[in-house]
Amino acid sequence: MIISIASGKGGTGKTTIAVNLALSLSNVQLLDCDVEEPNSHIFLKPEIENVKSACTLMPEIDNDVCDYCGKCAAACEYNAIVVLPTQVMVFPELCHGCGLCAMVCPRDAISEEPREIGVVRKGRSGDNIELVYGLLHIGEIMAAPLIDHVKEEIDPEKTVIVDAPPGTACPVIAAIEGSDYCILVTEPTPFGLYDLKLIVEVLKVLKIPSGVVINKAGIGDQNVYRYCEEEGIPILLEIPYDKKIAEYYSEGIPFVNAIPAWKDRFAGMIDGIRGEL
Amino acid sequence: MKQITIISGKGGTGKTTLVASFAALAENIVIADCDVDAPDLHLLLHPEIVKREEFKGLKVAAIDKSKCIECGICEAACRFKAISDNARDGDFFTGVTGSGYAVNPTRCEGCGVCVFVCDQDAIILTERVSGYAFISKTKYGTMAHAQLNIAEEASGKLVTVVRNNSQRVAEEEGSDLILIDGSPGIGCPVIASLTGVDLALVVTEPTMSGLHDLARILDVTRHFGIVSVVCINKYDINEANSRKITEFCQERGVMIVRNIPYDPVVTEAMVAAMPVVEFSDCAVSNAIREIWASIQ
Numbered sequence: 001m002i003i004s005i006a007s008g009k010g011g012t013g014k015t016t017i018a019v020n021l022a023l024s025l026s027n028v029q030l031l032d033c034d035v036e037e038p039n040s041h042i043f044l045k046p047e048i049e050n051v052k053s054a055c056t057l058m059p060e061i062d063n064d065v066c067d068y069c070g071k072c073a074a075a076c077e078y079n080a081i082v083v084l085p086t087q088v089m090v091f092p093e094l095c096h097g098c099g100l101c102a103m104v105c106p107r108d109a110i111s112e113e114p115r116e117i118g119v120v121r122k123g124r125s126g127d128n129i130e131l132v133y134g135l136l137h138i139g140e141i142m143a144a145p146l147i148d149h150v151k152e153e154i155d156p157e158k159t160v161i162v163d164a165p166p167g168t169a170c171p172v173i174a175a176i177e178g179s180d181y182c183i184l185v186t187e188p189t190p191f192g193l194y195d196l197k198l199i200v201e202v203l204k205v206l207k208i209p210s211g212v213v214i215n216k217a218g219i220g221d222q223n224v225y226r227y228c229e230e231e232g233i234p235i236l237l238e239i240p241y242d243k244k245i246a247e248y249y250s251e252g253i254p255f256v257n258a259i260p261a262w263k264d265r266f267a268g269m270i271d272g273i274r275g276e277l
Numbered sequence: 278m279k280q281i282t283i284i285s286g287k288g289g290t291g292k293t294t295l296v297a298s299f300a301a302l303a304e305n306i307v308i309a310d311c312d313v314d315a316p317d318l319h320l321l322l323h324p325e326i327v328k329r330e331e332f333k334g335l336k337v338a339a340i341d342k343s344k345c346i347e348c349g350i351c352e353a354a355c356r357f358k359a360i361s362d363n364a365r366d367g368d369f370f371t372g373v374t375g376s377g378y379a380v381n382p383t384r385c386e387g388c389g390v391c392v393f394v395c396d397q398d399a400i401i402l403t404e405r406v407s408g409y410a411f412i413s414k415t416k417y418g419t420m421a422h423a424q425l426n427i428a429e430e431a432s433g434k435l436v437t438v439v440r441n442n443s444q445r446v447a448e449e450e451g452s453d454l455i456l457i458d459g460s461p462g463i464g465c466p467v468i469a470s471l472t473g474v475d476l477a478l479v480v481t482e483p484t485m486s487g488l489h490d491l492a493r494i495l496d497v498t499r500h501f502g503i504v505s506v507v508c509i510n511k512y513d514i515n516e517a518n519s520r521k522i523t524e525f526c527q528e529r530g531v532m533i534v535r536n537i538p539y540d541p542v543v544t545e546a547m548v549a550a551m552p553v554v555e556f557s558d559c560a561v562s563n564a565i566r567e568i569w570a571s572i573q
Contacts, residue, residue: 010288
């Protein structure tokens with residue numbers, strides 16, 4: 001079973017839920033797909049066993065063969081190639097690595113070379129958790145291909161938890177696509193509600209069943225509860241705004257390790273989801 | 278004209294709370310909400326939309342089933358795994374088996390490889406509206422903002438549209454400053470919201486995650502040569518971590534402008550849909566005023 005954790009808004013507690021959930025289950029794999037700012041490893045402190053390079057392909061022009069006909073530039077939908085009378089310029093930050101330029105070149109002057117956009121790290125935390133996370137290189141813009149690399153490591157024998165990035169755009173889709181269920185983490189505030197509505201729409205498009213975890217319950221107002229009731233979205237769990245929990249978070253300590261009673265609540269939530277599926 | 282971007286790396290550290298208050302304190306500015314996939318600034322500034330334009334991001338492939346002979350060449354050529362055989366794999370979203378090859382619009386990046394490889398001319402690229410860009414009036418000044426349609430790509434491009442709109446308005450109105458609310462992360466939309474700005478104000482929080490993400494976003498601003506200053510929000514929830522962040526910034530030669538204490542009044546202001554400096558005259562508001570005085 002693959003369960004993803006998403007939120008729309010940043011900072012609502014996705015990583016908190018992902019990490020504490022992982023610690024409450026057995027035989028788990030946690031994939032941290034927030035490759036721009038991964039944080040799960042801060043809490044799980046894994047022993048890294050394996051680091052893989054993650055690449056996309058980039059065109060390389062053979063200037064001895066190229067006759068500057070310009071067909072590659074005309075074909076590229078991203079304006080990533082500019083052909084001048086005696087020079088071809090490639091803009092790596094615009095290239096999506098689709099390979100069309102190499103296909104259309106009549107002189108076979110374009111080859112595709114791998115370019116590293118980040119790394120995928122894999123390790124173990126305790127006996128129970130395998131952690132896989134991606135780390136996008138500084139200055140790189142394409143998170144989604146790196147997320148695909150992280151997801152190649154999915155082990156179907158385990159309960160897989162996917163920690164998604166914030167937002168509703170392509171990196172989020174890349175992370176949660178293919179999940180059996182999505183846990184939406186929100187806070188009961190106007191920002192939390194607005195962004196929850198957006199991510200609920202994303203899940204309608206992807207047709208992934210979902211439920212809500214309300215984090216920092218007690219702050220803000222009641223509108224998130226009203227919305228969930230109106231939309232028929234189940235509230236799976238509430239985590240109160242608690243100074244102690246916030247303190248553990250700030251120190252990088254998963255709170256289920258400090259307050260073990262929560263492990264049963266997380267495990268119970270997953271039993272409920274399994275039952276529903 | 279100067280441009281200041283408020284960013285954070287980590288989400289939920291208080292970017293929008295700060296930007297809304299700066300907007301209330303500033304004079305003669307243009308506001309740009311560059312978080313286009315989960316924008317929240319409008320919830321505090323109540324913009325009245327004056328102009329709305331369609332944003333066409335990436336194109337999307339469409340298969341003409343009457344011409345398709347189901348050879349599968351397009352599926353093999355697509356690097357984004359955006360084409361598959363519904364008869365074999367079922368629908369992308371529902372898993373229900375249907376007939377023939379289909380394009381998954383959420384994976385398609387509109388590159389045109391499938392169009393090129395199809396011998397039957399059965400595939401074309403079509404334009405799609407990926408979102409909307411707005412120019413609005415607020416009581417604090419003109420605001421450029423946008424909403425990316427859900428599950429769309431090209432958020433960086435839409436950020437650039439918002440930036441261009443804000444610059445045009447600022448020139449027309451003779452504004453001195455563009456105040457930019459960024460998105461979390463360090464990737465495509467964040468870089469688009471940072472290019473060419475005069476200053477980045479990085480908002481962090483005294484948590485291990487906050488420190489980790491701060492280091493990465495400061496690497497990004499250094500990579501692009503953008504002057505950065507830092508503010509620690511809710512600094513008093515873990516003062517030992519705040520000291521760590523301060524030391525880290527000193528080592529990097531990055532200035533900390535002023536820290537902001539934790540106060541539930543910030544959430545109360547959000548519920549009241551107001552910038553906190555207008556909602557309450559408190560320690561948080563004073564800190565925000567001092568930050569604004571020092572960065573503008």
